[in-house]
Amino acid sequence: MKIFLASQIKKWDSYTIENDMVSSLQLIERAAQSCVNWFFKNFENNYSFTIFCGCGNNGGDGFAIARLLYYKGFEVTVFTEEKQGFSEDALVNLQRCREISGIALRDFEHYGDFVFKENSIIIDALFGIGLNRNIEGKIANLINFLNNLSFPRISIDIPSGLMADKMIDDNAVVFKADETLTFQAWKKSMLHPETGIFCGNIHLIDIFLSDEFNSIEPSAEFVIGEKLSHEIYKIRNEFSHKGTYGKTTIVAGSFGKMGAAVLATKAALKSGSGLTFVLAPKCGYEILQIACPEAMFINGGKNEVVNFDFEKNSVIGVGPGLGGSSETEYAFMEFLKNYDKPLVIDADALNTIADNSIFLKRIPENSIITPHPKEFERLFGKTDNSFERLNLAQQKAQELQIFIVLKDHHTQIITPTNKVYYNVTGNSGMAKGGSGDALLGIITALLAQDYSPENAAIFGVWLHGKAGDFAAEKFSKEAMMPSDLIDEIGTVFKYLN
Template identity: 55%
Template structure:
């Protein structure tokens, strides 16, 4: 799914109005109907609605939603800052339609503190949408501050009021904290960053049939990884294949006390389809690895740490899980990278070793994949003000070094050397545990070994990791789920993928 800027979204509306063709007020009706239907279907125990509407088109959506929900049997009240003030053309049309319904009361913002918000009341935010051009101030700021004190369920139409979609606001800005955001047609970039995503609650993308021609022809560098993209990338297993078809994956990692990281990465590579899997690790991990991962072959690389980085031809390598940063390990890794030119996966301590010297980054082979979390990224490339700035720096570095960066976060981002960004929307907070990154390293190494391009391995890999984590959370909870349990769910994800791609008779 493409992600567009606020300007591109406005142009998308205008293109749809011109070329469908459809009157703008009817397009508003279409969008509002989608919102009203979703609320009606998902609000069985809440039949009282209070809407806060602005003067622009987001407010027009709110007026139309108020009318539609009233006709569906909801008890509806509406607040505006001045019922006699100036509205946008389409907002005014819907305001007049609402005014003709005697059962809906329209009140001023200054009456809100006298309003009774019982625990069955849903608050709907239709103040600004994507049209906000500056931080909230005055009565709007005071209103949002007041609404944020209420424990009622809050639903924002399109965008939580106070939030920009193309940038991060100052930490002191006032933004409505929604439980749900019903957004039109596509994700907005700010929703996918932690500083802004905390305000959106659960994001629901409503398809309002904006022009597909515009969507297909309009260029962007930003995308959400969705099911359609995954289905286009995934390669089902050929019935006439053999183990040589799916490559040799090698995990280099582990040190005394950190063999578990190598186990997780190895098992992950095995469970995601590598034809042959090897683990290069210190001798102290031999029994553990051979017992826990009998399908993988063990190659000794030292006593308690990895010192020797020796591989055969046609092996795809993932380095880092539990590796440690011992002086001899660091020396061996950097020496290996100076003489190795094929794409590989670098994570965890491999990145920490590289970050010790600015020049080490130039040793990373072109088309390789690195998988830093925010702190590892900071060590490698420097500190940034916020996650938007961090992403832009990652785009610069991916282009400069000609590598793929998997920037781990709640919504992990895949950044390509061409400056494309793919946001992943699978996964959950249960992955915020030691070992989760090791699992991802195993996935990426395995997919590379199987012949996926680096770009496709990253996109499919982060999606698969998150999807398995979502299944794991359903069974064990985010609090109790373990990285090994995520690995156990890979099979169910692949079963579902194969079913979707199998043509039924």
């Protein structure tokens, strides 16, 4: 799914109006009806809706929603500022509300005197994606007031105060929604931690904007959806054997950190690797042979990996639990000097490169690195926010010709051609040590099965998050463990099939 700028979304609306024989008023009606269908599905008729409408088309959506909710039998109160200049479509929908005596219309000035019922739901239709400045004055006061109420808060299209594709100021006033009903496509600001936190649960509402525009309008940013994952996924050929699905070598572990090697290896096995090897220190031999009997052990040293005598023609994933001994760092640096095939690099291997930044340019082209924000900072430098971090990642991915999997709540995959893929599977239950080790194993195994580096990164991140979602559903976010996530990889493949 493409991510469009606010300016492109406006073009999308206009293109739909011009080419699909629909008026702008009909488009608002379509959007409002889709929202009301969602409300009707999720709330009983005994709820009371209080809708705050601005003067633009987002307010027009709010007025239309008010009317349609009233027709569904809900109690509706609308707050607006009737003295302000409304857009043409907003004014039409305001007038339609005025004609219904059962809808109470109130001025913003009186929100402090209003007595909200216990079963109230607050709807924010103040500002849409066209906002390009901080909200100030009495509207800012109104939003602060609403944010302090204990009722469910729902935003239409985007929480008022957010901009669709930009970072906000630290002191910006933003409506804090519990749910956001966004039209047609994700907005970039919904996918970054500093801004997405205001959106709550995000629900895509299809308002049937032009498919033709969507196909021809360029974008370099995407959300990984199930459709893309299905397209990337390779169904296994019945007439195949273990050699068909490649060789994976996991280079991991040190004394006291063998769990990382186990998790990465198990994840590789569960992700379809034909032959799986684990290059680890001898101190972990028994642990690995018992925990992962399907994998073959390669002795990398006594208590840490000090040689990279890996299986030939295998795809290598390196980093989990390696530790930071000088001998391991030296061995890894020597390995990088002579290796030219794509690698998957994470954790301690990334920290070793960060400590020896001259080796950044020795990372083989088309390799995949999987840093979390702190690891990224150690590698490439500090940034002020996640928007700037993404921009820097794009520069570095292009400069080094590598793929960067920038781990976050919505992990971003950045390609050497500056495409960005946001992942929306996964949950906070995965915020535990070991989840990243599993991701390395998954991506390495996919690369070994001849997925392209781009597809291995995209599909691997989606698969990892989806398995985490199944694990959270089964065990809860609090109780789920990375090993539970690995066990659910099979559930995801069953789901895909």
